[in-house]
Amino acid sequence: MALNVQFSMTINRLRPIYQQLGKKTxxxxxxxxxxxxxxxxxxxxxxxxQDQRSISTIMTxxxxxxxxxxxxxxxxxxxxxxxxxxxxxxxQRNIYKILGVRDPFWRQKKIVAQM
Numbered sequence: 001m002a003l004n005v006q007f008s009m010t011i012n013r014l015r016p017i018y019q020q021l022g023k024k025t026x027x028x029x030x031x032x033x034x035x036x037x038x039x040x041x042x043x044x045x046x047x048x049x050q051d052q053r054s055i056s057t058i059m060t061x062x063x064x065x066x067x068x069x070x071x072x073x074x075x076x077x078x079x080x081x082x083x084x085x086x087x088x089x090x091x092q093r094n095i096y097k098i099l100g101v102r103d104p105f106w107r108q109k110k111i112v113a114q115m
Contacts, residue, residue: 039055042055042058042099043055045098045099045100046058046098049098051098053095058095061091061092061095062092062095062096064086064089064092065086065088065089065092066085067083067084067085068084069081069082069083069084070082070083070084088103
């Protein structure tokens with residue numbers, strides 16, 4: 001599920017919650033606060049690293065880094081998954097480094113030969 005969240009809300013510009021049930025309202029508030037805390041943590045991390053990127057840039061840059069999984073059936077009727085990953089560029093590697101995460105699509109190459 002892709003969330004397109006805009007974090008420029010202020011206290012005066014809060015939107016009403018159109019939920020009928022208490023559980024739905026509580027869930028909506030929980031995810032709204034979770035999103036705000038994630039936004040706050042990401043912006044503080046980049047500010048501490050002396051990086052002036054906007055949140056839209058931070059969210060847009062890694063979108064071109066992707067993985068393709070191909071399912072194959074071998075001669076023994078077993079399903080094999082072949083993962084093909086794009087190579088991250090310098091900007092993406094820099095974002096991952098600042099956030100303290102390893103490249104999410106980096107994997108060691110495994111060669112499986114069958115005779």
